[in-house]
Amino acid sequence: MNESSALVFIVDDDEAVRNSLRLLLKSVGLGTAVFATAQQFLDAYRPSQPGCLVLDVRMPGMSGMELQQQLNLRGAVIPVIFISGHGDIPMAVAAIQQGAFDFLQKPFRDQDLIDRIQRALIKDQGDRAQLEERARTRERLVSLTPRERQVLELVILGKPNKVMAGDLGVSQRTVEIHRARVMEKMDASSLAQLVRMMLDERSGAPA
Amino acid sequence: MRLSILTGNPSPREALQALLDAAADGIVLVDHAGEIQVFNRSAEMLFGYQAAEIVGRNLGTLMNDPDRAAHDVATRVSDLVGRGRTISARRKDGSVFPAFLSIGAVAGSEPPAFVGFVRDLTAQQQAEQETLRLRERLMHVSRLTTVAEMVSGIAHELNQPLAAIATYAHACDRLIGVAAPDVAEIQDALQRIADQAVRAGSIIHRLRGLGQTDASEYEFADVNAVICELADLIQNDARARGVSYRADLAPNLPLVRMKRAQIQQTVLNLVCNALEALAPPQLQAREVIVRSRLTPTRAVEITVCDNGPGVDSQTVSRMFDPFYTTKADCAGLGLPISRTIVHAHGGSLKYLPEMAAGACFAIQLPA
Numbered sequence: 001m002n003e004s005s006a007l008v009f010i011v012d013d014d015e016a017v018r019n020s021l022r023l024l025l026k027s028v029g030l031g032t033a034v035f036a037t038a039q040q041f042l043d044a045y046r047p048s049q050p051g052c053l054v055l056d057v058r059m060p061g062m063s064g065m066e067l068q069q070q071l072n073l074r075g076a077v078i079p080v081i082f083i084s085g086h087g088d089i090p091m092a093v094a095a096i097q098q099g100a101f102d103f104l105q106k107p108f109r110d111q112d113l114i115d116r117i118q119r120a121l122i123k124d125q126g127d128r129a130q131l132e133e134r135a136r137t138r139e140r141l142v143s144l145t146p147r148e149r150q151v152l153e154l155v156i157l158g159k160p161n162k163v164m165a166g167d168l169g170v171s172q173r174t175v176e177i178h179r180a181r182v183m184e185k186m187d188a189s190s191l192a193q194l195v196r197m198m199l200d201e202r203s204g205a206p207a
Numbered sequence: 208m209r210l211s212i213l214t215g216n217p218s219p220r221e222a223l224q225a226l227l228d229a230a231a232d233g234i235v236l237v238d239h240a241g242e243i244q245v246f247n248r249s250a251e252m253l254f255g256y257q258a259a260e261i262v263g264r265n266l267g268t269l270m271n272d273p274d275r276a277a278h279d280v281a282t283r284v285s286d287l288v289g290r291g292r293t294i295s296a297r298r299k300d301g302s303v304f305p306a307f308l309s310i311g312a313v314a315g316s317e318p319p320a321f322v323g324f325v326r327d328l329t330a331q332q333q334a335e336q337e338t339l340r341l342r343e344r345l346m347h348v349s350r351l352t353t354v355a356e357m358v359s360g361i362a363h364e365l366n367q368p369l370a371a372i373a374t375y376a377h378a379c380d381r382l383i384g385v386a387a388p389d390v391a392e393i394q395d396a397l398q399r400i401a402d403q404a405v406r407a408g409s410i411i412h413r414l415r416g417l418g419q420t421d422a423s424e425y426e427f428a429d430v431n432a433v434i435c436e437l438a439d440l441i442q443n444d445a446r447a448r449g450v451s452y453r454a455d456l457a458p459n460l461p462l463v464r465m466k467r468a469q470i471q472q473t474v475l476n477l478v479c480n481a482l483e484a485l486a487p488p489q490l491q492a493r494e495v496i497v498r499s500r501l502t503p504t505r506a507v508e509i510t511v512c513d514n515g516p517g518v519d520s521q522t523v524s525r526m527f528d529p530f531y532t533t534k535a536d537c538a539g540l541g542l543p544i545s546r547t548i549v550h551a552h553g554g555s556l557k558y559l560p561e562m563a564a565g566a567c568f569a570i571q572l573p574a
Contacts, residue, residue: 013446014367016403020374023396027381058363060451083370085363106370110377 006121007051010034011041011067012083013059017106021054021113028114038062038070047076050128052101052120054113057084057091065091068098077127079120083108130200137201140186148185151178156195233325239318241266253306253327255299266323271295271303293328304329364410364443368403375400410439427462430499430507430572433470441478441495450485450493452478457500461574463507465552470572473545473556477511477568480541484515484566506554507574512567523558545570 008030012018015036022032035041039062041053053071057064068080079101084091092103101123102116144152147168154164161179165172188194217225227234233250237243243266246258254261254269261268272295291309298304305328313320375396382393434454445452463470478495485493498510518526522533527542542556549556554572 014371016371016399016406017367017374019399020371020378020396023392024374024378024381027378058447060446060449063449066449085366106366107373108370110374110381 005031005050006124007049008032008117008121009041009045009051009053009078011036011038011053011059011064012056013037014056017056024110024113025117030114030117038064038067042067042070045076045078047074047078050121050124052079052081052117052124054081054083054117057082057095065095065098068095068100072099077124077131079123079127081113081116081120083113133197134201137186137197141201143185144182148178148182151175152182152186152194152198155179155182155191156198233327235266235269235323235325236313236320237266237323238320243268244320245322250325253298253304253325254296269296269325271297291324296325305332363447364439365407368407368410371403372400372407375403425464425466428465428467428470430460430463430470430509431456431458433465433467434474434497434499434509437471437475437478440475441497444479444482445495448482448485448493450482450495453494453496455496455498457498460499460501460507461505463552463572463574465572466548469548470552470570473548473570474509474511476541476545477570480568481511481513481515481566484513484517487516490515501574502571505574506571509570509572510559510567511570512565514565517564518558518560518566523560526558527556 008025010018010021010025010032011034012021013036018034018036022034025032033044035044038055038059042062055064055067062070064082064084071078071080080095080099082092082095082100082103083106084103085106095103101120104113104116141149141152150168151164154167159167161172161175165175168175183189183194186194186197188197227245227247228249230247230249233253234245234247235243235250236245243262243264246256246261250256251258291307294306294308296304296306296308307326307328309324311322311324313322379393379396379400382388382396434456438452438454441452474497478497481495485495493514495511495513498508498512500508500510502508527546546556549570549572552572554570556568556570559567559569
């Protein structure tokens with residue numbers, strides 16, 4: 001699989017549906033990888049590959065819903081667009097509740113699918129950028145000394161230097177030095193940026 | 208006569224008359240030539256004749272087929288003694304009703320005289336017909352239910368080619384719009400659109416056979432073809448439940464005389480049961496297999512097997528009883544109706560308990 005550009009993964013046990021989707025996406029310049037079963041996709045999928053997943057709900061063997069659960073368990077971020085025949089509304093609700101990106105009923109308008117795929121790819125890009133940012137924040141946090149870490153925690157609580165000095169039992173000057181080093185190591189240009197970085201790091205699931 | 212009874216001293220003749228008139232069955236005494244000698248009150252009610260007007264006339268008067276009746280009396284009445292048979296009887300007004308006639312010889316009479324007991328079967332036959340009608344109706348309803356359960360599957364099955372057609376068409380539209388269209392690729396897609404339309408058509412074609420009613424006639428049919436016609440329905444339901452379905456069919460089976468729709472209903476019912484047995488989510492590699500083969504006794508056998516939890520011993524002994532069910536939303540009629548259908552075909556429907564895993568049912572039909 002090509003790591004650099006995004007791929008649309010298509011998993012549908014129906015050869016005609018699979019192939020027609022491949023052709024449609026090709027016609028708008030989207031790269032695809034098609035799979036007849038959920039297991040084949042799981043075997044081939046590497047989480048580092050950007051893209052989105054177009055998934056049939058009903059399939060023999062592992063169903064679309066089960067595949068979604070598997071991906072959730074593995075912490076995969078790939079957005080999932082379910083496609084299904086009519087009468088699967090309860091399934092659609094369940095899929096969305098489990099974090100599916102969208103749900104389309106077959107047959108669908110081509111533009112509807114293409115729009116959703118484009119949005120899913122944008123979301124995937126954003127998610128991946130955020131993940132990378134989080135990973136970077138974590139690396140920077142590791143480089144902090146225990147004392148700097150203490151100062152960081154107090155800084156993002158909005159405590160003035162004078163209060164921190166009291167809390168830590170050091171001089172205000174020492175606090176200022178630690179604080180400057182924290183900003184430098186964390187590559188933060190402002191207090192606001194540092195706070196946002198930390199909030200984001202804490203909102204994400206541990207890698 | 209009434210007076211005599213009240214005094215407690217009826218003459219033997221009066222006593223006999225009282226007995227005759229109290230009998231619920233019509234009683235007719237005839238001589239060796241078939242001439243009516245005695246006609247009791249119930250017989251009067253049954254046939255609409257007064258005893259006075261019928262006595263002395265031939266027994267054939269009371270029959271819808273007098274020639275045959277006369278023949279019976281003349282030559283075969285003695286054969287009928289003690290056995291009885293169903294006859295078509297005729298009232299005074301000409302109307303006909305079914306009756307059961309049993310005949311006894313009057314002991315010591317020479318030439319022999321006979322006594323006939325006539326019971327009106329109208330109500331009984333109506334009840335039987337009603338039962339039959341209800342059973343047919345029940346079978347029809349049961350099949351409709353089986354089919355209804357699969358309708359959502361059919362909708363999904365039709366959706367597949369329709370979705371593919373729509374998607375191919377959209378793709379063609381876009382592929383044609385570029386500066387240098389790849390004609391071969393577009394032609395291939397157009398061919399695939401046609402293929403998918405044919406596929407949709409064949410699904411509908413195969414479904415049509417299932418809409419037939421019980422009025423269908425017996426025909427000689429290939430069991431394998433009958434099973435193949437169900438493949439779409441079964442495949443879909445199986446797909447929806449995450450079960451793989453496989454048909455393992457022996458070639459060159461002799462044709463079987465059957466009401467096609469009924470046998471299909473039976474197979475569908477067994478497959479539905481199998482799919483339901485595979486519902487527990489902890490089951491792995493769920494599978495339903497339908498097989499056909501010729502048995503050593505030259506019956507054509509269809510088996511429906513699953514690899515689910517099987518049938519517990521308590522259920523095995525009762526599952527063919529009407530209204531016995533282990534399912535909350537089930538009438539408990541599927542297996543008994545299936546067995547009734549198969550029996551009507553001169554065949555058998557059995558549970559095969561010797562199978563190691565899961566449940567297995569076998570339909571045997573005479574070839």
